[in-house]
Amino acid sequence: MAEIVIVGGGPSGAMCGEQLARSGNTVHIFDEHLAWEKPCGGGLTHKAIQRFPFLLDNPYPKKLIHSIELIASNEQRAKLEMRNPIVIYSRMVLNGLLLERAQNAGCQIHRSHVVAVDTSGEKPRYSIEGEWRTADFLVLAAGARNQLLPETRPLQRDELEITQGYFIPQAADSIIIKFLPHFDGYIWSFPRCDHLSVGICGSMASHNQTELRTHLQTFIGKQRLSTEAARFYSHVLPSPQVPTLSQRTVVGKNWALVGDAAAFVDPLTGEGLFYAMRSGELLGKAIAEGNPEMYTDWVRAAFSCASIAARSSAPRSLPAWFNFCAAVRSSARSWPISSAARRTTRRSSNASWDISA
Ligand SMILES: Cc1cc2nc3c(=O)[nH]c(=O)nc-3n(C[C@H](O)[C@H](O)[C@H](O)COP(=O)(O)OP(=O)(O)OC[C@H]3O[C@@H](n4cnc5c(N)ncnc54)[C@H](O)[C@@H]3O)c2cc1C
Numbered sequence: 573m574a575e576i577v578i579v580g581g582g583p584s585g586a587m588c589g590e591q592l593a594r595s596g597n598t599v600h601i602f603d604e605h606l607a608w609e610k611p612c613g614g615g616l617t618h619k620a621i622q623r624f625p626f627l628l629d630n631p632y633p634k635k636l637i638h639s640i641e642l643i644a645s646n647e648q649r650a651k652l653e654m655r656n657p658i659v660i661y662s663r664m665v666l667n668g669l670l671l672e673r674a675q676n677a678g679c680q681i682h683r684s685h686v687v688a689v690d691t692s693g694e695k696p697r698y699s700i701e702g703e704w705r706t707a708d709f710l711v712l713a714a715g716a717r718n719q720l721l722p723e724t725r726p727l728q729r730d731e732l733e734i735t736q737g738y739f740i741p742q743a744a745d746s747i748i749i750k751f752l753p754h755f756d757g758y759i760w761s762f763p764r765c766d767h768l769s770v771g772i773c774g775s776m777a778s779h780n781q782t783e784l785r786t787h788l789q790t791f792i793g794k795q796r797l798s799t800e801a802a803r804f805y806s807h808v809l810p811s812p813q814v815p816t817l818s819q820r821t822v823v824g825k826n827w828a829l830v831g832d833a834a835a836f837v838d839p840l841t842g843e844g845l846f847y848a849m850r851s852g853e854l855l856g857k858a859i860a861e862g863n864p865e866m867y868t869d870w871v872r873a874a875f876s877c878a879s880i881a882a883r884s885s886a887p888r889s890l891p892a893w894f895n896f897c898a899a900v901r902s903s904a905r906s907w908p909i910s911s912a913a914r915r916t917t918r919r920s921s922n923a924s925w926d927i928s929a
Pocket residue numbers: 579580581582583584585602603604605606610611612613614615616684685686687713714715716718720735736737762771807808809830831832833837842843844845846848
């Protein structure tokens with residue numbers, strides 16, 4: 573059986589490792605933080621729960637949310653009840669759960685920083701603790717910020733979003749989504765068990781950190797939230813365009829990218845957890861079957877990556893962030909949709925995953 577090294581123990585790496593270890597491979601997962609509070613909303617959609625029921629059926633703390641409040645750019649509000657809850661985790665808890673499953677399946681988990689990788693030889697190499705080591709296959713699951721991208725290009729500014737937020741020690745029972753005038757992004761408040769993850773995302777090509785910070789502070793003030801005991805975070809999020817998905821190489825002869833590293837994120841909503849876990853699962857299966865090159869086709873089929881033409885002729889198949897975009901579209905008839913939502917809806921015709929995935 574093969575020796576497989578996974579760089580990154582987030583949802584994509586842990587899920588991939590679990591699959592590979594279950595099929596008898598020797599798997600090493602290297603992560604510099606292991607289970608940590610990665611900047612994130614932590615929200616899992618119904619499709620994630622359907623695909624991975626263990627995300628609901630476990631004793632780990634999580635919050636089930638049944639309602640979303642939408643706030644348009646003109647401050648009009650609409651509250652929606654959802655048939656299926658959004659399940660919200662702290663990322664430290666979610667990462668811990670997934671790593672524990674990987675370890676129980678047989679993965680060896682190490683807290684280490686991988687400094688560099690080299691896939692030019694027959695066997696891939698990785699550099700750790702001052703020495704180069706070899707493996708049979710290298711899985712790069714190191715997230716959106718990482719620079720370990722063999723034989724493919726890094727994401728450009730227009731393929732990334734900037735995000736900022738706070739973990740605020742306060743309670744709530746509804747998700748809030750707020751659109752802004754002339755702003756390519758949105759603000760969210762996701763209630764977790766013992767705090768809120770409140771944040772903002774916006775296109776890196778169109779907006780800057782100061783702009784995001786101002787919008788976020790205004791929202792926090794209007795919602796009467798306090799940042800006094802809150803922890804600030806900021807991170808990047810892939811926002812794939814058609815060329816990102818159709819032209820960027822995600823698998824080579826002895827390596828592959830999964831999750832955020834592969835830019836498998838819903839470009840409209842920023843939902844990434846489901847795509848990270850599913851791409852990790854699919855890559856694990858493809859390698860276990862001795863056919864890693866099948867991975868590209870499998871992820872495309874699973875995520876229903878569509879072309880511009882297909883999207884423009886089939887606007888109803890837009891993806892949804894926790895169902896809210898569908899709600900925005902339907903309420904738009906009687907409820908003034910924000911210019912941001914309109915622009916976001918237009919943007920989704922560039923590249924998107926199918927909501928039915
Ligand atoms: C602010 C924000 C809010 C979000 N909210 C949501 C949400 O509510 N729902 C949702 O579905 N998605 C959300 N996302 C997206 C989601 O967080 C990502 O899609 C998801 O974390 C991707 O998982 P991953 O395993 O690919 O990468 P990551 O979770 O980023 O994991 C990568 C891991 O690699 C490790 N690593 C990196 N480099 C190295 C190295 N050189 N050596 C060793 N280890 C390394 C890191 O420590 C990390 O643990 C959000 C993203 C952001 C930025």
